[in-house]
Amino acid sequence: MASYKFFEEYDHHVTDDLKKNYADILERVGEDISREGILKTPERAAKAIQFLTSGHCQDPEQILKSAMFAEDYNDMVIIKDVELYSLCEHHMLPFFGKAHIAYIPNGHIVGLSKIPRVVDVFARRLQVQERLTHDILECINHTLKPKGVAVVIEAAHMCMMMRGVQKQNSLTTTSGFRGQFEKIETRNEFLKLISSDLS
Numbered sequence: 001m002a003s004y005k006f007f008e009e010y011d012h013h014v015t016d017d018l019k020k021n022y023a024d025i026l027e028r029v030g031e032d033i034s035r036e037g038i039l040k041t042p043e044r045a046a047k048a049i050q051f052l053t054s055g056h057c058q059d060p061e062q063i064l065k066s067a068m069f070a071e072d073y074n075d076m077v078i079i080k081d082v083e084l085y086s087l088c089e090h091h092m093l094p095f096f097g098k099a100h101i102a103y104i105p106n107g108h109i110v111g112l113s114k115i116p117r118v119v120d121v122f123a124r125r126l127q128v129q130e131r132l133t134h135d136i137l138e139c140i141n142h143t144l145k146p147k148g149v150a151v152v153i154e155a156a157h158m159c160m161m162m163r164g165v166q167k168q169n170s171l172t173t174t175s176g177f178r179g180q181f182e183k184i185e186t187r188n189e190f191l192k193l194i195s196s197d198l199s
């Protein structure tokens with residue numbers, strides 16, 4: 001059994017406080033908070049926001065450390081198309097897309113599922129896409145100490161779609177490279193493999 005903490009239960013005090021605040025917001029925007037469909041909405045929203053920000057109280061290093069295995073494999077490992085959902089810290093609206101992560105082991109490999117778990121821990125915080133990219137990159141770099149690590153994130157931002165500039169088709173790509181991925185050939189191999197269907 002893994003020793004790191006998953007999001008398991010809602011804090012009742014926090015839920016109660018948030019419920020009051022969400023009820024105020026609903027009234028402020030003109031809703032009748034006694035109507036049936038909306039009666040439980042403050043509580044639902046209180047729980048949803050706790051889940052969506054639950055990454056603040058989880059330890060991503062511990063997740064990686066719980067499944068590191070000594071292995072003499074010195075080639076690139078790529079986990080691509082990891083779906084992610086986060087909240088932008090400016091508007092608290094979702095941004096969502098895919099993360100592609102690669103590392104070159106340095107004596108240790110990591111359990112494959114732990115990489116998407118680390119993505120989720122950092123995504124379930126108020127974020128900007130740039131910091132999310134670096135958080136994932138640096139966490140893998142410090143914890144696994146690989147020969148190289150690379151992270152690319154492609155995401156759509158609801159704050160640019162539903163409101164504001166209202167652009168429906170723009171995608172934002174962010175990337176970070178450390179160690180051997182700073183070499184152009186290694187970086188290009190990674191970029192080629194994540195854009196192919198056979199990687």
Ligand SMILES: Nc1nc2c(ncn2[C@@H]2O[C@H](COP(=O)(O)OP(=O)(O)OP(=O)(O)O)[C@@H](O)[C@H]2O)c(=O)[nH]1
Nearest residue numbers: 088089090095127128129130157159160163164165
């Ligand atoms: N760099 C970066 N900017 C982001 C991200 N998410 C949202 N933003 C931007 O944060 C900026 C906040 O700008 P402000 O001018 O303070 O906010 P605003 O008046 O709501 O801006 P508009 O969205 O242009 O209407 C906007 O340009 C958003 O597009 C992100 O992950 N990274």
Ligand SMILES: [Zn+2]
Nearest residue numbers: 088090091159
């Ligand atoms: Zn935003």
